[in-house]
Amino acid sequence: MHEVRFSSYRYSDDTLHLEGTYFKGRVQLLHKGGVRTWRVFVWHRLEDAQKGSWVMEGLEPLPFEVYDDLSCQAEGVPALKLWLDPFGFGWEGLEALELEAHRFGQLGKSGVWQTSEWTAFHEVNDGLPLGAGMSLLIKEKPERRYYGLGERTGFLDKKGRTWTNWTTDDPIHYPDADPLYQAHPFLIGLEGDRAWGVYLDETWRTVFDLASAEDHQSIIRTDGPTFDLYLIAGPSPKEVIQRYTALVGRASLPPLWALGYHQCRYSYTHQELALEIAREYRRREIPLDAVWLDIDYMDGFKVFTFSPERFPEPEKLTAALREMGVRTVTIVDPGVKKEEGYLVYEEGRAQQYFIHSYRDEELWGEVWPSPAVWPDFTRPEVREWWGRLHRFYLEHGIAGIWNDMNEPAAFTVFGQEPPKDNRTLPSSARQGNRYHAEVHNLYGYGMCQATYEGLLKFEPSKRPFVLTRSGFAGIQKYAFVWTGDNHSYWEHLEGSIPMLLNLGMSGVPFVGADIGGFSAHADGELLARWTWLGAFYPFMRNHSGKTSRRQEPWVFGPRWESAIREAIRFRYRMLPYLYTLAHETVATGLPPMRAMVLEHPHDPEVSALHDQFMWGSDLLVAPAVRPGQRHRLTYLPQGQWQDFWSGEGYEGPVHLPTATPHDRIPLFQRAGSAIPTTKAEPHTTDAYWETLVWQVSLAPEVRGWVYEDQGEGYEPGYISELEGTYDGYTLRLDFTDRCGQPRQRVEAVIRGVREPQGGHSIHHYDPQTQTLTVDLASGSAEVHW
Template sequence: MGVFRFLCYCSFVIFCLLLFLPPDVFSVKKHDFKTCKDSSFCMRHRQLPKNSISFYVSKTVQTSKETVQVEITSMDNKKPLLLSVTLLQGPVFRFKVNEVDPIHTRFEVPYVIEQLPKQQTFSIEEDSKERMVLSAGDVKCVIMKNPLVVFVLHQGEVIVQLNKDWLLKFEEYRTKPMVTGGGDTKAEEDDEDNEEDDEKQEKEPAEQDSESKKDEPPEKEPKVDLEAGMWEESFKSHPDSKPKGPASVGMDIGFPGFKHVYGVPEHADSFNLRNTLDGEPYRLYNLDVFEYELDSRMALYGAIPAVVAHNTRRSVGVLWLNAAETWIDVDRPQDSKPMLKKLADFVTKTASEDLVTTHWMSESGIIDLFVMVGPTSKDVFAQYASLTGLAPIPPAFSIAYHQCRWNYNDDKDCRGVDEGFDTHDIPYDVLWLDIEHTVEKKYFTWDSHKFPDSKKLLDELNAKGRKMVTIIDPHIKRSNGYHVYDEATRLGLFVKQSDKTTDYKGWCWPGDSSWVDYLNPSAQQWWAGLFSLDMYAGSTLSLFTWNDMNEPSVFNGPEITMHKDALHHGGVEHRDIHNMYGMLMIMSTNRGQLLRSHNQHRPFVLSRSFFAGSQRFGAVWTGDNHASWEHLRASIPMLLSMNIVGLTFVGADVGGFFGEPTPELLVRWYQLAAFTPFFRAHAHIETKRREPWLFGEDNTKRIRNAIRRRYTFLPYWYTQFFKTSVTGQPLMRPYWVEFPQDETHFAKEDAFLVGPSVLVAPVMHQGSTNVEVHLPGTTGDLWYDYRSLMATAAPAKLTVEADMDFIPVFYRGGSIIPTKGRIRRSSVLARDDPLTLIVAPDSQDSAEGDVYLDDEHTFQYRMGKFLYRHLTYSQGEIKSQMAKQIVAEPNFTATLPVHGSQNFVSRVKVERVIVLNVAKQPKEAILTSGKDSRSLVVLYDAPSKSATIRKPDVNIADDFTIKLVKCD
């Protein structure tokens, strides 16, 4: 045992030494992580031939107006499964497949579905030998009984097909087979299970028909023993005991009529998912991947098992609710399949040759599948949010600029950085501390030598409207006398080893560590209590939290994570919950911040790991990226992929975590990141210091301007965060969300929109001083250059000058965008500063927009203490009025929970209105507010055709009208 501990210690030391080497001397070590061939269940599913062994409906169990349950049985395996179908408000179809009488209870994912939408009723139009047809308005579900294939239709069009290729596979729990001589396992004769199926598929490929053989993935390597790894498996000397045996589930999901599918973050890959049959599937298995490589389907820190398919007519979404290791193949065949057309003829007269098929494979759990019908992408986003929850409005400081590195050394260093921002007139809101601020990496502690009076430091920052974030990770140093470790041990709140009694042990930053079992409700509550001001000594209400390493990262574990046979609360294996471990942690941290303020103040938590539903608890970043142009470019598709599946408050480390950015790269990164939802600079401990003023006067000015640009747009950002909290719409948007019929941009990932109204086309190549910008839209749509304010008609492809001072940004015609022209030291100090409204009319000389205000840090808005104004412009007249009970966007409308927003007292006035595309200089502007009516000065700029209305000085809370008066 002593030798083992010594080897573990050596491994830990080597790992830490590698972290401190210059990052460019090595790249990701792929051999530390599994490929599909290293994962036995992935191989069993992936080598299942198409159209070979299928299921049929063997019995109807229940039919009602809200639920249909049928038994389905494999043609080669007589053990029945239960398929249940329900229709939820949205509309969203839910399909569940589970064992009828399992010998072990199969894990079903908790916490993700915040509140299940109300079940909708449907009628059974037909229940014959061939099929069952469920109908509710313009949506239908057709269950073909033999073989089992399920169609989802909307307005008579098939939009999703389940088990089209007969790849449904469900490994039921079974008794472990006896061991024969020689160490091989042999199933008992009466054990009719899927092992027999796999053996047949391996030994008898010649018996498959020619069509099935044609559809099989190309074989890159000789077939492997598919029975290997069912009861035990190892990877790089790490054993996995698999005490319950094989329990994987999988199924193919087809999207007829679609060529483009997006989602399943997190991957450093293209936004538009690629065909995988020529290589590795996309993998969802949360991992600490050191200096991850690009253009890769390897698993990274987070996992959201959801996709959105889109074509020129509609969108549709799928959520595969499973937290175990999951692989997804994507197939883009060019021709429709004979079997597809044969079955489709039952339900529709139209069949498209465009067909993306996805094949989902998870190691354990059940099949719990949600199909979001759409029909628009914005409908899909709202339907997904109705399942996994809406992202709340974050505190306003958190959407401003954050300054971080590993590590600011002590309180003197922190004060020096803080003063540096003031000296160089650069705003910022949050200063961050990494692991070195603690005592021996013991979280919830402060090193008293480095930070002798942390409360004083926090209060000094807070006096300037600034906050601090400290890191708190899930691994707890095994040290007697450390109160967190002692109490968790006494209460039995750590994850257990597979022996069910010993606390799980591994290595991470503190050395010998144990991990909190966040699946345990008692552990969740205990963890939340650690954030109280009396428990977290040295903290204040202005201190917030960074949860890192929560995949979880275990330096000496398999794939640098936790053993799958480790045990959680209720005897649940880690394999069942791995991908949601990080979400459970930030859920508990979020609860802790709520409790410490008696549910008065909004939390802010940043997490590296995530799962579906994480948007309810905090923000996310893309992990340990690199200071390279390639990683700068990769940040956009990564962030877009998160946004379209509900995770909207996201960003990438400015400048790259590893390596040394050139001044040019750093400037360009700031300019891009200022238009991403989460805006933070961060760097590795061994990198040179990167505060914005350390790269020469010219670059300091450029970075200052980029950060100030963020602060200028904060009213627009805050309004978009509010609207997202109500509608579930993404903050960062691909072109096709706003321009769903423009197929030329369906794969675009080098530009994006912020909300519906601001287009950003960053510089992402070294030495570039111009950008080719595509302005989408139909003939006559207008876009306005942020710098020149001049209009350009869409659709258009422009080469836009982008010197080192700017990147191309455009306002969408038809928009009114609230901004602030005064820049303070922090967003908190600018809370009551006046607004500048940018009016960008469309070709009909009209525009509209919104302004949302509240106190920016409490939950008083939930009791009606907020202000939501709707702004309109038409033919030279601007109006502001209380918004009705809707939030309207192009192609989307959602109900607003208004409870009397007049309760909020606003001190915010309008100090300037800039109207674009005004043909001639106006004579004046007339402001009318209540009984007050007065003339306002209008300044006109002929080259840009912009009219600036000066000093309306009217409260944004008031109803008012401003009318431009033409010259005679």
């Protein structure tokens, strides 16, 4: 190890330049779209100082003041204080004590095959003096908590463990499994009422040791020869996420059908079976928006083909499903079968589009097809070619694409089996002028970019839908994310909550886990509980593996079918609210499914709370996560809350014993909110709600809004608002309808109230449920008690 030291500095061209014997550095204040961030960039003198970003663009430098003590200050951002010998900095209570450089491999070889491929990679990089890897030591504080880092096992707070960013196909998710399929070198720190974020813009293998080895310090490490860190100010966790996503990019608004309920299995092995699944949903009056086809639809596992025996008429299949209101989504893996006469392979080989070995020969191995080759998605011309190939699916009526095995996963390479915990390409493989070790984490990101842009090119009037297993920071620009090969374990049901919440706090909003579990065997109770939880996942898909028990909603008998049907119908009733949250996500980067600490950062009770969450800012969800569970303890933060189902009111903060029946989920509404709902339909059409029912929780001021548009495409949408006042005697509601579409019914529902005595509106009161329904067809209503 060598400490990084600088002996001099100069400020010019909106940049603080640092000079040392072995290292150089740059400090800049960058801005994009009103967001300002400090960039601290250090590299070995012999490296390329012009390193760019794979995921960020359009950042421009701003001037700032540099004082004699190396304090860097500018209006609108927290000051950055540097020291040079050894190099470190202080910012927002974060103290980076020193930066160390080490020769490649001193961190271990977990990112690289320990074979002849590793030996070759080590040899060609051994010429790098010092700086072939760097570690930043951070002073720890007992009260600090950490969030983010993408898809992780474990609880909400990530402190106390070491986390690695190296996209990995790991089908066995033990509680300490790490790494998994996603790589997000982004971290949120929270200390008391102040939050900040750090983003390490390095695509090499990186490690975040968060007070794991020693509780007085944390370490951020990279295997690469540069250290490129962005400091993102709060002061709230929400503001950190908003600023981070402004830099790396935010998700686009998905098509409405993507937010419906989806059914998948590995595999529906022939087209009549896929049709029968959809017909059974319709017969049983269970809503459904998409059926998914796994790898068995292909001809010999060749992507961009259909099996002539099992799926002989794909256009007829997709058309028949579409008549039922059901879309078709197909899996697409990056492994291309190496077969003469196969057009995809022949085109890619002719253009030298596939990854090569360090000996500059076409790298081949095995994934599902054998032998297989892998496209190099770091190259724009390869991405354009891959995107263009998707015209095949669109011409066959496919509505969305599922990118899997894109870590990239490899069962063998050149006949060798990789380590079981690192089933991927050797780090010595060549991608353009880079080694795979440098761009491994980008593989899924590049594949999704190619897919998204290809779909948009051929159907520019439709919003592309892509789902991915692997990704890097900024993946939300191109794809939804699901958490891969989970199991039908209660532990995985519970563990999906903090996993998805931390993905959301890493800027990835549209996420989900396989409902019921992919591997092992579900039972009726587990599937019912998981479907109710999944009704609040931004992405809701039931998916099971080939060797698992079937888990369509009806397979465990009428009792569980009824509970599951009600959960799915509830999801469809809540689509106006979820779609409005999705619209908010596009504007702010905030996820629909939110950790409690996002909405209540000053409440110490929620800083590590992982088994309940917020849906937007107005609904609190507290699922059952244990078999046979009949009650649970729910924490309601400060403020007024109302049971969504009964209307019973509560004042927080309070730990509330809550019943957990199988046919609903504990759900609490913030007082003063108005939640837009509709009636459950068999499938989605557009996002104009002919039936619009506002569930109102009374407070002195009431407000809610709903976003509506065509549900597809890029025509402008409209925000309609419900506003009201309530003084304990009179409720006044005003609905401003801007969508311009006809409605059959507009109502406000108020639960847990006594029978009113009059008013200037038509209303109905149910004394048994203490529920008041108010007609808002005229746009306003008044009720007296």
